Amino acid sequence: xRSNCEWCNLxxxxxxxxxxxxxxxxxxxxxxxxxxxxxxxxxxxxCGSLSELSESEWNDLKEIIDKIEYVYKxxxxxxxxxxxxxxxxxxxxxxxxxxxxxxxxxxxxxxLTLNGHHYVDEEFGCHYKCKKSVVxxxxxxxxxxxxxxxxxx
Amino acid sequence: xRSNCEWCNLxxxxxxxxxxxxxxxxxxxxxxxxxxxxxxxxxxxxCGSLSELSESEWNDLKEIIDKIEYVYKxxxxxxxxxxxxxxxxxxxxxxxxxxxxxxxxxxxxxxLTLNGHHYVDEEFGCHYKCKKSVVxxxxxxxxxxxxxxxxxx
Numbered sequence: 429x430r431s432n433c434e435w436c437n438l439x440x441x442x443x444x445x446x447x448x449x450x451x452x453x454x455x456x457x458x459x460x461x462x463x464x465x466x467x468x469x470x471x472x473x474x475c476g477s478l479s480e481l482s483e484s485e486w487n488d489l490k491e492i493i494d495k496i497e498y499v500y501k502x503x504x505x506x507x508x509x510x511x512x513x514x515x516x517x518x519x520x521x522x523x524x525x526x527x528x529x530x531x532x533x534x535x536x537x538x539x540l541t542l543n544g545h546h547y548v549d550e551e552f553g554c555h556y557k558c559k560k561s562v563v564x565x566x567x568x569x570x571x572x573x574x575x576x577x578x579x580x581x
Numbered sequence: 582x583r584s585n586c587e588w589c590n591l592x593x594x595x596x597x598x599x600x601x602x603x604x605x606x607x608x609x610x611x612x613x614x615x616x617x618x619x620x621x622x623x624x625x626x627x628c629g630s631l632s633e634l635s636e637s638e639w640n641d642l643k644e645i646i647d648k649i650e651y652v653y654k655x656x657x658x659x660x661x662x663x664x665x666x667x668x669x670x671x672x673x674x675x676x677x678x679x680x681x682x683x684x685x686x687x688x689x690x691x692x693l694t695l696n697g698h699h700y701v702d703e704e705f706g707c708h709y710k711c712k713k714s715v716v717x718x719x720x721x722x723x724x725x726x727x728x729x730x731x732x733x734x
Contacts, residue, residue, distance in 0.1 A: 478643075478664060479650040486643045490634070497632040507672055508679070511631060512665040516688065519660055520706040526661070535669065553673040558708045 430474040435527035445573060448495070448580040452488045455496070455580065457573050461564035463533040463556055464540055464547045465504055465572060467496065476526035478513055489530075496532055499579045506534035510556055542568040583627040588680035598726060601648070601733040605641045608649070608733065610726050614717035616686040616709055617693055617700045618657055618725060620649065629679035631666055642683075649685055652732045659687035663709055695721040 430436045447467065448455040458466040469492060471485065481489070493511070500506040510533040518526035533556055536549040545568055551557055564572065583589045600620065601608040611619040622645060624638065634642070646664070653659040663686040671679040686709050689702040698721055704710055717725070 477650055477661065479647040481643070483643075486639075490631075490636075490639045494632040497630060507677070508630065508668050510665070510667045510669065512663070512667075514663045514665075514708065515661050516663065516705075516707055516709075519688070519690065524660070535672070537672065552669075554669055555667065555711045556669075558711075 429525050433474055433525055433527050435470060435529065436474050447573070447577050448492070450488050450492065452485045453492055455492065457569070457576065458531070461562050461569055461572075462560035463510075463535070463549070464542075464564055465500060465506070465534040465576070467532050467576075469496075469530045469532065471528040475528050476515070476518075476524075477528065481528070495580060499576060500532075500534035503575060503579045504534055504540055505536065505538065507537045507552075508535050509533070510535055542571050582678050586627055586678055586680050588623060588682065589627050600726070600730050601645070603641050603645065605638045606645055608645065610722070610729065611684070614715050614722055614725075615713035616663075616688070616702070617695075617717055618653060618659070618687040618729070620685050620729075622649075622683045622685065624681040628681050629668070629671075629677075630681065634681070648733060652729060653685075653687035656728060656732045657687055657693055658689065658691065660690045660705075661688050662686070663688055695724050 442456065445457040446454060447457055452472055454470050454472060456468050456470065458468050460466060475481065497509050500509055511530060513530045515526045515528070518524045535552055537552050539546040539548045545565065547563060595609065598610040599607060600610055605625055607623050607625060609621050609623065611621050613619065628634065650662050653662055664683060666681070666683045668679045668681070671677045688705055690705050692699040692701045698718065700716060
Protein backbone atom coordinates (compact mmCIF):
# COMPACT_ATOMS: atom_id res chain seq x y z
CA UNK A 429 0.00 0.00 0.00
CA ARG A 430 2.90 2.28 0.85
CA SER A 431 4.51 1.80 -2.57
CA ASN A 432 1.56 3.25 -4.48
CA CYS A 433 0.88 6.08 -2.02
CA GLU A 434 1.90 9.48 -3.29
CA TRP A 435 1.89 10.82 0.28
CA CYS A 436 4.62 8.30 1.16
CA ASN A 437 6.62 9.41 -1.86
CA LEU A 438 6.43 13.18 -2.02
CA UNK A 439 8.39 14.77 -4.83
CA UNK A 440 11.23 17.27 -4.50
CA UNK A 441 8.80 19.95 -5.60
CA UNK A 442 6.72 19.32 -2.49
CA UNK A 443 9.73 18.77 -0.22
CA UNK A 444 10.87 22.34 -0.83
CA UNK A 445 7.92 23.52 1.30
CA UNK A 446 8.84 21.34 4.29
CA UNK A 447 8.57 23.50 7.40
CA UNK A 448 9.16 21.17 10.29
CA UNK A 449 9.58 17.49 11.00
CA UNK A 450 9.65 15.12 13.94
CA UNK A 451 10.10 11.36 14.19
CA UNK A 452 6.41 10.83 13.39
CA UNK A 453 5.07 13.84 11.50
CA UNK A 454 6.09 16.35 8.83
CA UNK A 455 4.61 19.81 8.39
CA UNK A 456 4.41 21.44 4.95
CA UNK A 457 3.21 24.84 3.87
CA UNK A 458 0.19 23.82 1.78
CA UNK A 459 0.26 24.14 -1.94
CA UNK A 460 -3.16 25.79 -1.78
CA UNK A 461 -2.66 29.12 -0.03
CA UNK A 462 -6.37 29.95 -0.24
CA UNK A 463 -6.07 30.72 3.47
CA UNK A 464 -2.73 32.39 4.08
CA UNK A 465 -0.47 30.19 6.20
CA UNK A 466 -2.44 27.01 5.57
CA UNK A 467 -0.33 23.95 6.42
CA UNK A 468 -0.60 20.18 6.13
CA UNK A 469 0.62 17.90 8.89
CA UNK A 470 1.39 14.48 7.41
CA UNK A 471 2.06 11.27 9.32
CA UNK A 472 5.44 9.85 8.27
CA UNK A 473 4.04 6.30 8.41
CA UNK A 474 1.39 5.01 6.01
CA CYS A 475 -1.81 4.79 8.07
CA GLY A 476 -5.39 5.63 7.21
CA SER A 477 -7.23 6.94 10.28
CA LEU A 478 -6.80 8.72 13.61
CA SER A 479 -7.81 5.63 15.56
CA GLU A 480 -4.87 3.70 14.11
CA LEU A 481 -2.33 6.16 15.54
CA SER A 482 0.05 4.85 18.18
CA GLU A 483 0.37 6.51 21.57
CA SER A 484 3.71 8.04 20.55
CA GLU A 485 2.27 9.42 17.30
CA TRP A 486 -0.71 10.88 19.17
CA ASN A 487 1.48 12.50 21.83
CA ASP A 488 3.82 13.92 19.23
CA LEU A 489 0.86 15.37 17.31
CA LYS A 490 -0.11 17.36 20.40
CA GLU A 491 3.35 18.92 20.54
CA ILE A 492 3.08 19.88 16.89
CA ILE A 493 -0.36 21.41 17.41
CA ASP A 494 0.98 23.41 20.37
CA LYS A 495 3.88 24.68 18.30
CA ILE A 496 1.81 25.57 15.23
CA GLU A 497 -0.91 27.37 17.21
CA TYR A 498 1.76 29.33 19.09
CA VAL A 499 3.57 30.37 15.90
CA TYR A 500 0.37 31.27 14.05
CA LYS A 501 -0.73 33.47 16.95
CA UNK A 502 2.58 35.00 17.95
CA UNK A 503 4.27 35.39 14.56
CA UNK A 504 1.34 35.92 12.22
CA UNK A 505 -1.23 37.40 14.60
CA UNK A 506 -3.89 34.73 14.01
CA UNK A 507 -6.84 34.67 16.41
CA UNK A 508 -7.54 30.95 16.09
CA UNK A 509 -6.74 27.87 14.06
CA UNK A 510 -9.07 25.63 12.07
CA UNK A 511 -8.00 21.98 12.30
CA UNK A 512 -9.46 19.22 10.18
CA UNK A 513 -8.76 15.58 9.43
CA UNK A 514 -11.00 14.57 6.56
CA UNK A 515 -9.41 12.14 4.06
CA UNK A 516 -12.35 12.31 1.66
CA UNK A 517 -10.46 12.47 -1.64
CA UNK A 518 -8.84 9.06 -1.10
CA UNK A 519 -12.32 7.53 -1.21
CA UNK A 520 -12.96 8.67 -4.75
CA UNK A 521 -10.80 5.68 -5.76
CA UNK A 522 -12.14 2.15 -6.12
CA UNK A 523 -9.41 0.91 -3.78
CA UNK A 524 -8.94 3.74 -1.26
CA UNK A 525 -5.42 3.96 0.12
CA UNK A 526 -5.70 6.80 2.66
CA UNK A 527 -2.64 8.40 4.23
CA UNK A 528 -3.33 10.29 7.42
CA UNK A 529 -2.89 14.05 7.37
CA UNK A 530 -4.42 17.11 8.99
CA UNK A 531 -5.15 20.49 7.49
CA UNK A 532 -4.66 23.63 9.55
CA UNK A 533 -5.74 27.10 8.56
CA UNK A 534 -4.87 30.12 10.71
CA UNK A 535 -7.78 32.57 10.81
CA UNK A 536 -7.26 36.32 10.98
CA UNK A 537 -9.45 39.06 12.33
CA UNK A 538 -7.05 41.69 11.00
CA UNK A 539 -5.23 41.80 7.68
CA LEU A 540 -1.90 39.97 7.50
CA THR A 541 0.75 42.06 5.75
CA LEU A 542 3.57 40.45 3.76
CA ASN A 543 5.97 42.58 1.70
CA GLY A 544 3.48 45.43 1.80
CA HIS A 545 0.57 43.28 0.57
CA HIS A 546 -2.45 43.08 2.85
CA TYR A 547 -4.28 39.76 3.08
CA VAL A 548 -7.77 39.90 4.54
CA ASP A 549 -9.55 36.78 5.86
CA GLU A 550 -12.91 37.62 4.35
CA GLU A 551 -14.67 34.71 6.03
CA PHE A 552 -13.34 35.38 9.54
CA GLY A 553 -15.90 34.09 12.08
CA CYS A 554 -17.27 31.63 9.53
CA HIS A 555 -16.38 28.21 8.18
CA TYR A 556 -13.53 28.27 5.67
CA LYS A 557 -14.64 28.25 2.05
CA CYS A 558 -13.87 25.00 0.26
CA LYS A 559 -13.47 26.41 -3.19
CA LYS A 560 -11.41 29.53 -2.95
CA SER A 561 -8.67 30.82 -5.20
CA VAL A 562 -5.05 30.99 -4.12
CA VAL A 563 -4.48 34.52 -2.95
CA UNK A 564 -0.79 34.57 -2.06
CA UNK A 565 1.86 35.82 -4.52
CA UNK A 566 4.90 33.58 -5.04
CA UNK A 567 7.22 36.11 -3.38
CA UNK A 568 4.95 36.42 -0.34
CA UNK A 569 4.65 32.65 -0.14
CA UNK A 570 8.42 32.38 0.11
CA UNK A 571 8.52 35.13 2.76
CA UNK A 572 5.80 33.38 4.74
CA UNK A 573 7.59 30.04 4.41
CA UNK A 574 10.88 31.45 5.70
CA UNK A 575 9.12 33.15 8.61
CA UNK A 576 7.19 30.03 9.63
CA UNK A 577 10.21 27.75 9.22
CA UNK A 578 12.38 30.00 11.34
CA UNK A 579 9.77 30.20 14.10
CA UNK A 580 8.86 26.50 14.10
CA UNK A 581 12.46 25.34 14.37
CA UNK B 582 -15.90 33.28 31.31
CA ARG B 583 -17.47 29.97 32.25
CA SER B 584 -20.62 31.63 33.62
CA ASN B 585 -21.56 33.22 30.30
CA CYS B 586 -20.64 30.21 28.16
CA GLU B 587 -23.63 28.34 26.81
CA TRP B 588 -21.43 25.30 26.18
CA CYS B 589 -20.69 25.12 29.92
CA ASN B 590 -24.40 25.35 30.63
CA LEU B 591 -26.19 23.11 28.17
CA UNK B 592 -29.94 22.92 28.59
CA UNK B 593 -31.99 19.81 29.30
CA UNK B 594 -33.08 19.87 25.69
CA UNK B 595 -29.49 19.33 24.61
CA UNK B 596 -28.70 16.91 27.42
CA UNK B 597 -31.27 14.46 26.11
CA UNK B 598 -28.93 13.74 23.17
CA UNK B 599 -25.96 12.87 25.39
CA UNK B 600 -24.38 9.71 24.01
CA UNK B 601 -21.28 9.16 26.06
CA UNK B 602 -19.21 10.89 28.70
CA UNK B 603 -15.84 10.58 30.36
CA UNK B 604 -14.09 12.62 33.03
CA UNK B 605 -12.95 15.14 30.40
CA UNK B 606 -15.28 15.00 27.40
CA UNK B 607 -18.95 14.56 26.52
CA UNK B 608 -20.28 13.30 23.21
CA UNK B 609 -23.65 14.45 21.87
CA UNK B 610 -25.58 13.48 18.79
CA UNK B 611 -25.51 16.80 16.93
CA UNK B 612 -28.62 18.86 16.59
CA UNK B 613 -27.85 19.28 12.89
CA UNK B 614 -28.20 15.84 11.34
CA UNK B 615 -27.23 17.14 7.89
CA UNK B 616 -24.78 14.23 7.86
CA UNK B 617 -26.45 11.25 9.49
CA UNK B 618 -24.69 10.31 12.72
CA UNK B 619 -22.90 13.64 13.10
CA UNK B 620 -21.71 14.13 16.68
CA UNK B 621 -20.09 16.84 18.76
CA UNK B 622 -17.36 16.04 21.27
CA UNK B 623 -17.29 18.78 23.90
CA UNK B 624 -14.58 19.37 26.50
CA UNK B 625 -16.14 19.37 29.98
CA UNK B 626 -13.81 22.21 31.07
CA UNK B 627 -14.02 25.73 29.65
CA CYS B 628 -10.99 26.07 27.37
CA GLY B 629 -10.57 27.70 23.99
CA SER B 630 -8.02 25.83 21.89
CA LEU B 631 -6.39 22.45 21.31
CA SER B 632 -3.02 23.69 22.50
CA GLU B 633 -4.47 24.47 25.94
CA LEU B 634 -5.53 20.86 26.51
CA SER B 635 -3.83 18.98 29.33
CA GLU B 636 -2.05 15.68 28.72
CA SER B 637 -4.93 13.79 30.37
CA GLU B 638 -7.52 15.55 28.22
CA TRP B 639 -5.50 14.84 25.07
CA ASN B 640 -5.05 11.16 25.93
CA ASP B 641 -8.72 10.78 26.77
CA LEU B 642 -9.68 12.38 23.46
CA LYS B 643 -7.76 9.65 21.62
CA GLU B 644 -9.79 6.97 23.40
CA ILE B 645 -13.00 8.72 22.40
CA ILE B 646 -11.87 9.00 18.78
CA ASP B 647 -11.02 5.29 18.75
CA LYS B 648 -14.42 4.41 20.15
CA ILE B 649 -16.40 6.68 17.82
CA GLU B 650 -14.54 5.57 14.68
CA TYR B 651 -15.07 1.92 15.67
CA VAL B 652 -18.80 2.37 16.29
CA TYR B 653 -19.36 4.41 13.11
CA LYS B 654 -17.62 1.73 11.05
CA UNK B 655 -18.92 -1.39 12.77
CA UNK B 656 -22.46 -0.34 13.69
CA UNK B 657 -23.33 2.11 10.94
CA UNK B 658 -21.08 0.88 8.13
CA UNK B 659 -19.22 4.18 7.64
CA UNK B 660 -16.10 4.08 5.49
CA UNK B 661 -14.36 7.00 7.20
CA UNK B 662 -14.86 9.85 9.62
CA UNK B 663 -14.44 13.59 9.06
CA UNK B 664 -13.02 15.28 12.15
CA UNK B 665 -12.82 19.03 12.58
CA UNK B 666 -12.02 21.51 15.33
CA UNK B 667 -12.91 24.95 14.04
CA UNK B 668 -14.41 27.31 16.66
CA UNK B 669 -15.17 30.02 14.11
CA UNK B 670 -18.62 31.08 15.33
CA UNK B 671 -17.29 32.19 18.72
CA UNK B 672 -15.24 34.84 16.91
CA UNK B 673 -18.30 36.59 15.54
CA UNK B 674 -18.60 38.13 19.01
CA UNK B 675 -16.70 41.21 20.11
CA UNK B 676 -15.41 39.32 23.14
CA UNK B 677 -14.92 35.76 21.91
CA UNK B 678 -15.39 33.15 24.62
CA UNK B 679 -14.56 29.89 22.79
CA UNK B 680 -15.34 26.50 24.29
CA UNK B 681 -13.41 23.64 22.75
CA UNK B 682 -15.37 21.05 20.78
CA UNK B 683 -14.85 18.79 17.79
CA UNK B 684 -17.29 17.88 15.06
CA UNK B 685 -17.31 14.40 13.62
CA UNK B 686 -19.25 13.26 10.59
CA UNK B 687 -19.30 9.61 9.52
CA UNK B 688 -19.16 9.31 5.73
CA UNK B 689 -20.95 6.57 3.86
CA UNK B 690 -20.25 4.98 0.51
CA UNK B 691 -23.50 3.01 0.71
CA UNK B 692 -26.91 4.14 1.92
CA LEU B 693 -27.57 3.89 5.64
CA THR B 694 -31.00 2.41 6.36
CA LEU B 695 -32.98 3.36 9.45
CA ASN B 696 -36.57 2.17 9.93
CA GLY B 697 -36.77 1.42 6.23
CA HIS B 698 -35.57 4.89 5.19
CA HIS B 699 -32.45 5.01 3.06
CA TYR B 700 -29.99 7.83 3.68
CA VAL B 701 -27.47 8.46 0.91
CA ASP B 702 -24.27 10.46 1.50
CA GLU B 703 -24.45 12.39 -1.73
CA GLU B 704 -21.07 14.05 -1.25
CA PHE B 705 -19.16 10.85 -0.43
CA GLY B 706 -15.52 11.28 -1.51
CA CYS B 707 -15.84 15.08 -1.22
CA HIS B 708 -15.69 17.70 1.51
CA TYR B 709 -18.87 17.87 3.58
CA LYS B 710 -21.25 20.62 2.54
CA CYS B 711 -21.48 23.45 5.05
CA LYS B 712 -25.01 24.49 4.31
CA LYS B 713 -27.10 21.40 4.02
CA SER B 714 -30.59 20.69 5.30
CA VAL B 715 -31.30 18.25 8.10
CA VAL B 716 -32.25 15.00 6.43
CA UNK B 717 -33.09 12.73 9.33
CA UNK B 718 -36.69 12.20 10.54
CA UNK B 719 -37.31 12.57 14.29
CA UNK B 720 -38.11 8.85 14.64
CA UNK B 721 -34.93 7.84 12.82
CA UNK B 722 -32.92 10.27 14.90
CA UNK B 723 -34.14 8.55 18.06
CA UNK B 724 -33.36 5.11 16.58
CA UNK B 725 -29.87 6.28 15.63
CA UNK B 726 -29.34 7.80 19.07
CA UNK B 727 -30.31 4.58 20.85
CA UNK B 728 -28.09 2.52 18.57
CA UNK B 729 -25.06 4.78 19.03
CA UNK B 730 -25.58 5.12 22.78
CA UNK B 731 -25.84 1.36 23.22
CA UNK B 732 -22.68 0.75 21.18
CA UNK B 733 -20.62 3.53 22.75
CA UNK B 734 -21.37 2.46 26.31
